Amino acid sequence: MASWVHDDEGSHFSLQNLPYGIFSTEASPARVGVAIGEHVLDLKVLAEGGIFDDLDFDVTALLQPTLNAFAALGRHVQSRVRQRLQDLLKEDTEFGNVLRDNHTLRGRALVRLSSVTMHLPMVIGDYTDFFVGLHHAVTCADILKPGATIEQLCPCFFNLPIAYNGRASSVVVSETPLHRPHGQFPVEATVVSGPCRKLDFEVEFACFVGKGNKMGEPIGVDSAEDHIFGFVLMNDWSARDIQMYEATIMGPFNGKSFCTTVSPWVVPPEALDPFRVAPKKTPRTLPDYLVEKSELSAYDISIRATLEVANGQTYKVADCNTNNVIFSFAQMIAHHTRGGCPLRTGDLIATGTLSGPDRENAGCLLEQTRGGKDPYEMVAENSSTGNVLRTYLEDNDRITFTAQASGAAGNVGFGSCSGMVLPAP
Structure with a gap:
């Protein structure tokens, strides 16, 4: 066209x-x-x-x-x-x-x-971040407890799309800088309070809700896509040291609430129809409310993450894909509203980290560095200045996600999802 x-x-x-x-x-x-x-x-x-x-x-x-x-x-x-x-x-x-x-x-x-x-394209009333990335879950399980299976750490992972409710007020549009957050976290045998030392990014895909539902009226899985207005790229910035210390009992709080970045253009569902695929298969039997008539309910879109340092040099960080999920957005919406929760126009719903099976496909530094124990070498793009090592993000680092799917009808992209880390205030 x-x-x-x-x-x-x-x-x-x-x-x-x-x-x-x-x-x-x-x-x-x-x-x-x-x-x-x-x-x-x-x-x-x-x-x-x-x-x-x-x-x-x-x-x-x-x-x-x-x-x-x-x-x-x-x-x-x-x-x-x-x-x-x-x-x-x-x-x-x-x-x-x-x-x-x-x-x-x-x-x-x-x-x-x-x-x-x-x-920012929409006024966001609520933001829900799911955890439906297959390889991300498996790798994180092994990092947290080597040798453990994801079923041991999270028995419900394969049976329902799990999530946490994020902080809508700190969702920003691409090119908005963020400050390194403060928090509490353990250092050796003590707990300190100060600037985060393990700042991370997460490659995610997200949708904006168009029409919501009334409280107490669940949305059926096969009608859930009618409630999606469009899609964006998303970076769920994460303070890993703060997150790990506070999440042991109740789940993410200040480790996730300081900034979330989305791309500025909302891609309509029709634009992505040529790139539909099935979610990843897992050994499970789903309840009826999560069984979809169509198997092609996920998308095959490559997302590249790059790092730009203070001198302007850029490095390839990771190549991820939106197809690395075990649940579709329709299933996420159906489960989200199953208990009667009302979604509203402008609500943001995200996949969680979209890592692939290999280190170069990992969608966050937590995975790439094995929890900060093994620095990751990033390859310079179009430069002979050499590569760069990162354990976690440094001040003045800029992380950018881009994604473009090409089909017979033309290219479908999202623009960039970019943010630069400023020093802690």
Whole structure:
């Protein structure tokens, strides 16, 4: 599907993609846009120009500074808007006079990506981080207790998607820096209070909820995807020393609550349909409420993590994949609401770390360094300056995730999910 808005061959934003985001420029406040090639298409301008008037929905949802109102309208509305945009933007469009050849509207509606500032796409009421990565669970079990199986450490892991409730107020958009957190943790025979010494990243994939459910009314597994607005990359920054000390009794708290980074563009489910695969198989018998009619409920999308140090040199950290899960988002949502929990528009739901089976596919330093005992050598990209060793992250390190899936219809990417570690305040 070629577009008359031409892009670079490696662009993340083909006509197959059309992700939603919130952007601003020096001349305009935050508003809804769609990425196409090297441009942002301003949906507020199109809505005010009457482009969607015949689609039978409340177009004021596209005049807001967040995506919540539009996401709450449901998949049927979003699909119609997506189809309208594809019709307007495709190279052989029959509606050239509406946008392509309407130079006044086109000049107002198309903005160069390089000139915009991206914002957190949704107001997030709640954030739930699951733990459904197969290889991450197995490796962490062995690190915590060598020789132990994941069943011994977590008997329910294969039978249900387990999770913890995270801190929504510290979810930030890509390029927002974070401070190294303070906390308590053991050092040798004592417990100290001070800046984290074992700061880590976690490669994750996440979805935003579109339409929620009423309290006490579970969402069925085969209708759960109708409640997904779209997908983002996510970095669940982790203070491992703080986390390990506090989580022995109650689970994650300050070790996880200081920052979580998401990519700025929300990729719609239709864009990812060509990349569907089955979740990883495990020996288990699931209860009926988790049994899906379709086996192709996960996605095959490679995610690369890179490290940039203070001098600007970058290093390859890991290559992960969204297919390293044993439960789908539909199963996560079905289980999340099973007991009556109400999800709301803008809720963020994440997979947990998406590690592969090998060290170079591990999605966090905890795994790559065997709990900090074996420093990991990262390979320099396009440089002869040599490689770099890391046990955990240092101040002024920048971690960036990128992901791009390529299909017959074009590239589907997310932009970058990036953040730099500042010294502890």
